[in-house]
Amino acid sequence: MIDDHPVDTPWSKTSDEINRTLQTNSATGLTSEDARKRLRVFGRNQLTTTGQHSALHLFLSQFADWMVGLLIVAGIISGIVGDLSDTVLIVLIVLGNAVIGFAQEWKAERAIEALKGLAEPHVQVTRDGKTSTVAAVDLVPGDLIHVRAGDAVPADCRIVTAVEAEVDEAPLTGESLAVEKKSDPVAADSALPDRQSMIFSGTSVTRGRLDAIVTCTGNSSEVGRIAGMIAAATPGPTPLQQRLNQLSRQLAVIVLVACGIIFAAGILREPFERWNSKLAADMLLTAVSLAVAAIPEGLPAIVTVVLALGSQRMVARNAIVRRLSAVETLGSVNVICSDKTGTLTQNLMTVVDIIPAESLPSSSDSSTSGDPSVTGIMTAATLCNDARLDPDGRPTGSATESALLAAADHEIDIPRLYRNRPRVQEIPFTSVRKRMSTAHAADDGSHIVFVKGAAEQVLESVTSLGTLDSPTLQLTQSGELFRLSDWTDRAASLAADGKRVLAIAARQRSSPTSESLSAEQDESDLTLLGLIGIQDPVRPEAAAAIQKCQSAGIQTVMITGDHAQTAQAIAQQVGLLSNHATVISGQQLASLSDQQLTAQLATVNVFARVAPEHKLRIVQAFQARDDVVAMTGDGVNDAPALKQADIGVAMGITGTDVSREASEMILADDNFATIVAAVEEGRVVYDNIRKFIAYLLTSNVGEVLLLFLAVVINLPLPLLPVQILWINLVTDGLPALALGFETAERDVMTRRPRGRRSSIFGEGLSATVMIMGTVMAVLNLIVFFLLYDARTPDATLPAARTAVFTCLSLSQLFYVLAVRSHEHCLWQLGFFSNYRLAWAIVLGSILQVLLIYVPVCQRWFHTAELDIRQLAMAVSVAAIPFLITEAIKYTRQQTKATD
Ligand code: ATP
Numbered sequence: 001m002i003d004d005h006p007v008d009t010p011w012s013k014t015s016d017e018i019n020r021t022l023q024t025n026s027a028t029g030l031t032s033e034d035a036r037k038r039l040r041v042f043g044r045n046q047l048t049t050t051g052q053h054s055a056l057h058l059f060l061s062q063f064a065d066w067m068v069g070l071l072i073v074a075g076i077i078s079g080i081v082g083d084l085s086d087t088v089l090i091v092l093i094v095l096g097n098a099v100i101g102f103a104q105e106w107k108a109e110r111a112i113e114a115l116k117g118l119a120e121p122h123v124q125v126t127r128d129g130k131t132s133t134v135a136a137v138d139l140v141p142g143d144l145i146h147v148r149a150g151d152a153v154p155a156d157c158r159i160v161t162a163v164e165a166e167v168d169e170a171p172l173t174g175e176s177l178a179v180e181k182k183s184d185p186v187a188a189d190s191a192l193p194d195r196q197s198m199i200f201s202g203t204s205v206t207r208g209r210l211d212a213i214v215t216c217t218g219n220s221s222e223v224g225r226i227a228g229m230i231a232a233a234t235p236g237p238t239p240l241q242q243r244l245n246q247l248s249r250q251l252a253v254i255v256l257v258a259c260g261i262i263f264a265a266g267i268l269r270e271p272f273e274r275w276n277s278k279l280a281a282d283m284l285l286t287a288v289s290l291a292v293a294a295i296p297e298g299l300p301a302i303v304t305v306v307l308a309l310g311s312q313r314m315v316a317r318n319a320i321v322r323r324l325s326a327v328e329t330l331g332s333v334n335v336i337c338s339d340k341t342g343t344l345t346q347n348l349m350t351v352v353d354i355i356p357a358e359s360l361p362s363s364s365d366s367s368t369s370g371d372p373s374v375t376g377i378m379t380a381a382t383l384c385n386d387a388r389l390d391p392d393g394r395p396t397g398s399a400t401e402s403a404l405l406a407a408a409d410h411e412i413d414i415p416r417l418y419r420n421r422p423r424v425q426e427i428p429f430t431s432v433r434k435r436m437s438t439a440h441a442a443d444d445g446s447h448i449v450f451v452k453g454a455a456e457q458v459l460e461s462v463t464s465l466g467t468l469d470s471p472t473l474q475l476t477q478s479g480e481l482f483r484l485s486d487w488t489d490r491a492a493s494l495a496a497d498g499k500r501v502l503a504i505a506a507r508q509r510s511s512p513t514s515e516s517l518s519a520e521q522d523e524s525d526l527t528l529l530g531l532i533g534i535q536d537p538v539r540p541e542a543a544a545a546i547q548k549c550q551s552a553g554i555q556t557v558m559i560t561g562d563h564a565q566t567a568q569a570i571a572q573q574v575g576l577l578s579n580h581a582t583v584i585s586g587q588q589l590a591s592l593s594d595q596q597l598t599a600q601l602a603t604v605n606v607f608a609r610v611a612p613e614h615k616l617r618i619v620q621a622f623q624a625r626d627d628v629v630a631m632t633g634d635g636v637n638d639a640p641a642l643k644q645a646d647i648g649v650a651m652g653i654t655g656t657d658v659s660r661e662a663s664e665m666i667l668a669d670d671n672f673a674t675i676v677a678a679v680e681e682g683r684v685v686y687d688n689i690r691k692f693i694a695y696l697l698t699s700n701v702g703e704v705l706l707l708f709l710a711v712v713i714n715l716p717l718p719l720l721p722v723q724i725l726w727i728n729l730v731t732d733g734l735p736a737l738a739l740g741f742e743t744a745e746r747d748v749m750t751r752r753p754r755g756r757r758s759s760i761f762g763e764g765l766s767a768t769v770m771i772m773g774t775v776m777a778v779l780n781l782i783v784f785f786l787l788y789d790a791r792t793p794d795a796t797l798p799a800a801r802t803a804v805f806t807c808l809s810l811s812q813l814f815y816v817l818a819v820r821s822h823e824h825c826l827w828q829l830g831f832f833s834n835y836r837l838a839w840a841i842v843l844g845s846i847l848q849v850l851l852i853y854v855p856v857c858q859r860w861f862h863t864a865e866l867d868i869r870q871l872a873m874a875v876s877v878a879a880i881p882f883l884i885t886e887a888i889k890y891t892r893q894q895t896k897a898t899d
Contacts, residue, residue, distance in 0.1 A: 150656025701773025
């Protein structure tokens with residue numbers, strides 16, 4: 001067994017030395033048994049992180065607020081000078097509140113942790129001679145891995161084979177240009193950036209492909225060593241949370257001033273001879289209780305809980321959110337830029353046309369199986385192809401290339417072809433070049449080059465037609481038959497059917513065989529072998545999802561590397577092209593200025609033949625209009641656009657690691673409809689956040705104003721500290737949380753998006769809070785006024801206070817039912833349709849009755865038994881804010897119906 005530090009300076013060793021020291025095989029990899037054993041010795045391939053929250057830490061953080069500390073201190077003072085039961089009760093209520101807060105935040109943290117697990121990277125590994133995909137955390141030193149453009153490098157590795165490979169090492173070395181990688185050993189004393197024969201954990205492959213042997217995993221990797229213990233990146237507060245933090249601070253100032261006045265006025269209005277420490281302690285406790293109850297410092301934490309709940313619902317609908325802030329942003333998305341392949345279509349590509357160059361350009365039938373010219377094209381399409389047949393004979397690789405292999409499998413013996421015509425060199429496919437080329441050794445020692453790519457890209461360089469008569473290339477020049485425009489037309493007519501069209505060409509190699517293939521020399525003067533048409537059916541749910549976006553005021557834009565006509569046909573099939581919509585090609589895009597582009601956006605639904613860098617411009621152009629843009633991407637070159645977009649959306653199935661890293665959200669099913677579902681959930685979350693903010697702040701305004709007015713008009717305090725705390729921390733807390741579970745309003749996807757600059761308090765929320773808060777305060781003051789008789793304070797004060805305590809508690813429990821929907825009345829929603837809320841209300845009401853009628857509760861909460869008249873008054877007044885809100889909604893519905 002190899003030891004803890006498996007190999008020194010692996011970059012200077014030859015592959016044989018590496019194989020020996022790491023006891024592995026650079027062709028067949030480790031055995032599974034060996035890999036299992038090594039995993040026990042070396043541990044999982046992950047960086048040990050610090051800074052994760054322990055349960056205790058989370059629980060204690062519930063008390064970290066200085067106002068809570070002050071409350072406990074005030075409780076203790078008042079216990080010393082007066083009533084000890086108050087102190088005990090305050091501590092119990094604060095503890096109860098901490099438990100609720102802890103349970104919710106714990107659940108939210110677990111939800112966020114679980115999301116991280118879902119987005120875990122995987123890597124291609126060969127073990128026991130078989131290549132399969134394993135979780136990157138299970139890699140061990142000695143493993144043989146295969147990475148290609150777009151993959152994250154999962155561990156430090158010594159390169160065995162490098163094909164045109166470049167790696168972005170910026171995260172490790174700060175070098176912004178991609179670095180070329182080779183398999184040749186370098187000097188043992190090379191500095192990190194010069195270790196060309198190594199790839200390092202934390203970097204990513206930007207070009208080509210590599211086979212490599214893992215040398216160090218987890219914390220022993222370079223990135224692990226540099227950082228030592230890497231602190232877990234705790235994401236900062238979301239924009240909404242920042243806004244709420246700011247609001248809490250502003251409100252805290254107002255509440256503290258109000259409480260200061262209540263405290264001072266409470267003392268000053270007493271005759272001087274009654275001033276004593278008990279009076280001061282009582283007033284201090286009242287003021288502090290009110291401050292604790294009314295300052296909404298818990299809002300950002302509840303927002304986390306609601307966002308986490310939203311993210312769980314999104315996972316259930318196949319959208320994995322990587323940052324919590326995305327849940328919030330999703331609700332305001334008003335432009336979705338989507339890839340075509342796999343997102344709007346099924347990514348089930350099938351070759352439906354094979355048109356050999358020998359056939360007359362005017363003939364419409366594709367040639368059929370067994371035709372030697374068809375065999376020739378398919379031979380080229382198989383060799384110039386990175387997809388492979390897995391042990392079960394199924395093609396694996398990109399959908400386009402897999403489709404070609406699947407078609408070729410009917411025509412030719414693929415394994416034999418690989419043996420006879422091994423690939424010696426290649427220029428890989430990129431979305432920018434839209435073609436690839438490979439060189440294969442012929443029997444006479446010369447090289448044949450095959451080129452496969454987007455029809456117009458290849459046809460541009462075609463100068464003759466021909467066939468491939470294996471094993472040697474025979475060109476049949478038939479100048480008089482060959483008109484390039486016939487072939488361009490042919491390609492265009494296939495594209496107009498929504499097919500992806502590839503041209504296949506060949507030539508004898510002209511560049512020296514000892515050198516790399518040259519695009520200039522080896523991709524010019526080509527002989528066209530034929531065209532291939534590939535069909536990819538649209539997703540059945542795409543049209544409905546696009547329709548939904550339209551009614552939700554969201555513009556959908558298709559961005560594709562495919563030909564304009566292919567794109568247009570597909571766009572028509574999914575209902576994306578309305579009468580006025582236009583298609584803009586990458587070429588046209590390049591000629592537009594930023595302003596011109598922004599001006600055209602309103603009518604564009606399709607961008608075709610775009611290069612990845614165009615995506616960034618498109619996002620920026622939309623953002624210049626103040627749009628909130630969701631943009632999909634899968635390739636390594638999509639990363640800048642994904643980062644720039646408000647919501648970068650990566651593909652879970654076909655996407656690269658790099659694109660996933662750059663994105664806010666991952667689609668587990670690559671499906672466009674999932675983005676729309678996530679937007680819908682985002683809107684629901686935002687609605688729910690608004691609802692509980694409205695609810696909590698209305699209650700707070702009501703209480704502060706009630707006490708403030710009472711003191712100003714020289715009434716005794718209508719509520720006592722423990723009653724205030726009870727209402728806010730217990731009666732209010734549970735219904736507010738239950739609001740987070742409210743389901744979608746019926747108009748959630750038929751109203752316009754809320755806009756980038758809209759405030760969470762917009763659309764009348766602040767006015768509602770102020771008005772309904774004032775209504776609650778005034779109503780409760782009236783109840784107090786009716787029941788309290790200044791001539792017989794001892795006889796009437798306890799019942800008057802109890803009636804206000806009950807009325808305020810119940811008015812909040814009733815009011816929450818009206819807050820549930822901004823549109824529908826309770827009887828339209830059903831009382832139990834949010835059963836958590838229903839139970840919170842039932843429980844709150846029962847507890848309230850117990851507090852009034854059970855003798856021990858009466859003692860603890862300073863309540864008195866209410867007679868039936870008093871109780872009836874409290875309950876009926878409590879219903880008024882609820883009834884007013886419902887009546888307003890009903891009237892609005894009626895006026896809408898008559899409009
Ligand atoms: P979509 O937006 O539909 O997902 P895309 O932007 O990913 O498509 P690319 O994969 O960049 O499109 O392909 C662009 C063009 O390059 C295709 O239209 C096709 O003609 C050609 N092409 C695609 N894959 C290959 C390949 N493996 N080899 C050669 N040419 C290819």
